[in-house]
Amino acid sequence: MSVTQSLSDKISGLLETGVVGLDVGASAIKICQLTKQGKSNYILKNFGYRPLAEGAFSDSGVEKMEDVVEALKESFKSAGMKGRQVCFGIGGQQVVLRKMKSPKGKRSEIEDQVAWEAEQFIPFGADNSVVGIHVLGPADKDNVNVIMAAGKLDYIQSCEETIKQAGLVPKILDLQFLALINIFEISYSELIxxxxxxxxxxxxxxxxxxxxxxxxxxxxxxxxxxxxxxxxxxxxxxxxxxxxxxxxxxxxxxxxxxxxxxxxxxxxxxxxxxxxxxxxxxxxxxxxxxxxxxxxxxxxxxxxxxxxxxxxxxxxxxxxxxxxLDPLRKIKVKKKLPDDLLDQLTYIASVPIGLALRSFDIPIKDK
Ligand SMILES: Nc1ncnc2c1ncn2[C@@H]1O[C@H](COP(=O)(O)OP(=O)(O)OP(=O)(O)O)[C@@H](O)[C@H]1O
Ligand SMILES: [Mg+2]
Structure with a gap:
């Protein structure tokens, strides 16, 4: 499920290289890389964890740039992570995710309609946001269901700047909410x-x-x-x-x-x-x-x-x-990870794995 427009533009060409799922949380950085065997056998190729100093990252974005840059570099280095392109997930109250209805039409018309209506749902203002949509399908005779995702611009910019400072490439912008949905859908597909x-x-x-x-x-x-x-x-x-x-x-x-x-x-x-x-x-x-x-x-x-x-x-x-939610229910771990980290994966790996799953998305325009 690819949501932001920038996401669908950027995702082309990633299928060979893959991306590292990057989850910068308030307490720690978690990074994850997956590979895929066959149609739907996912393998956890690598996972890294690095605690963040108190107050380094908050709801306003990166508070202590040097600390976060250092922690990012360290997490990639100590995990021996291959690849520099990341899919990073934004979260917290600087993010809005909403299902909406819009009259049927061309994608550009739906985008215009959603952008106009979105204003009332975005507390930090649509002008000050990156807004993207994903058309789900028909809602009724005249309308389609749409998911609207928005993130506050300066918050996103502060994340992107920090990622670049750490020598990484912010390839895909995603929402932590959607990463969680992604891993849930894959792990419990039969239930859904x-x-x-x-x-x-x-x-x-x-x-x-x-x-x-x-x-x-x-x-x-x-x-x-x-x-x-x-x-x-x-x-x-x-x-x-x-x-x-x-x-x-x-x-x-x-x-x-x-x-x-x-x-x-x-x-x-x-x-x-x-x-x-x-x-x-x-x-x-x-x-x-x-x-x-x-x-x-x-x-x-x-x-x-x-x-x-x-x-x-x-x-x-x-x-x-x-x-x-067991994020490893359908994913094999191939990498030898420290025991204490392995024990914690059940609790902390859902979002970073959900972000890494973007490596296997198909561009919207090719669907
Ligand atoms: N055994 C435990 N008992 C109680 N709390 C715990 C335990 N282990 C970890 N925690 C708490 O879990 C939190 C870290 O969880 P997690 O890694 O999911 O957060 P995060 O992703 O950094 O935060 P956020 O998603 O809000 O930005 C910390 O506040 C930590 O104190
Ligand atoms: Mg988190």
């Missing part, structure tokens, strides 16, 4: 075929909790809630009086039985309640009995899903089956 029902996808990140209501190949809702693992760490920091790093270390501490420190239990409980409440509020329309687009199941990803008790709390609040 018989579903025709809404699925809730959640990425529990460090800065944002991203939610998507997905149905029949399209996002009905895509939203970023400004709560994540960093919020939890900051609460511990404030309450116990520690530095950010000390609070983060304390949060991740487990004894031999896997128990976390007793003194942070009430803080963790409060944070997960807050996150779950915000999710429930955001999707309440899709969980009501009568909603036509009701969600029937939920797949989750992201490092912060390891917050103790979160899955149980979410399951109860949503009254749905909640399953951890």
């Amino acid at each position: 075929q018989d579903l025709g029902k809404g699925t809730l996808l959640i990425d529990f990140g460090a800065q944002f909790t991203k939610i998507i209501v997905y149905k029949e190949g399209a996002p009905l809702l895509a939203r970023s809630i400004a709560l994540g693992g960093i919020t939890v760490t900051e609460e511990i920091q404030k309450e116990i009086g520690l530095t950010f790093q000390e609070a983060e270390d304390l949060k991740l501490t487990r004894d031999e039985q896997g128990n976390f420190p007793e003194e942070i239990a009430p803080i963790l409980a409060r944070c997960r309640e807050d996150i779950v409440k915000n999710i429930v509020d955001s999707i309440s329309f899709y969980t009501t009995q009568s909603a036509q687009d009701k969600v029937y199941n939920c797949f989750i990803t992201g490092g912060n899903l390891q917050l103790p008790g979160l899955i149980e709390e979410l399951t109860t609040a949503l009254n749905l089956t909640v399953e951890i």
Whole structure:
């Protein structure tokens, strides 16, 4: 599913070389390269991970350019990543993804119509954005369904500039939301075929909790809630009086039985309640009995899903089956990766793999 226009223009010619999926999150850089055997056998050829210093990358874009450039260079070098062309995913509240209807017509007419209507959905203004569309197909006799993707211009420029400074080529611009949909569709293709029902996808990140209501190949809702693992760490920091790093270390501490420190239990409980409440509020329309687009199941990803008790709390609040999205369900790992990284891939690899999957997209114009 190729969305932005620039994406479809840029993607031609990539099929031989492939791109490195680049996910710059608030806590770390994750990079991934895939190859394909036969029609649909994907192989994870390489994966790299590099933590980012606190505050290096935020919702406004790159805050500490030198730190991020250095981390990018290091991540490519230490992973021995082949290839410099990247597909990078933007996310957070500087991004809008929306399913819309537009009157049938030529692509240029649909683009004009969407651009005109998009203004009301883009909080940072269409003039200050990169906007792209993907036509899904007929909605009814007179209209087509369209996905509109928009990202704030200066945010995108700050990412592109940083990528170039690191000696890389920003070949494809993508959305983290779409990368998540991509990996979900590939990993659970058999489920999607018989579903025709809404699925809730959640990425529990460090800065944002991203939610998507997905149905029949399209996002009905895509939203970023400004709560994540960093919020939890900051609460511990404030309450116990520690530095950010000390609070983060304390949060991740487990004894031999896997128990976390007793003194942070009430803080963790409060944070997960807050996150779950915000999710429930955001999707309440899709969980009501009568909603036509009701969600029937939920797949989750992201490092912060390891917050103790979160899955149980979410399951109860949503009254749905909640399953951890396994990004390696259909993808073989060929590279020897460090054990601790391999253990974490289940949680953190969905978005970077989804971005790397762009290597195998077919240009829209050739479809
Ligand atoms: N075992 C754990 N228990 C609790 N939290 C954890 C655990 N492991 C990782 N985390 C938290 O998960 C977060 C990192 O997750 P992830 O890598 O998905 O975020 P990100 O992609 O950097 O952030 P974003 O997508 O919001 O930009 C950190 O805040 C980290 O503290
Ligand atoms: Mg992330």
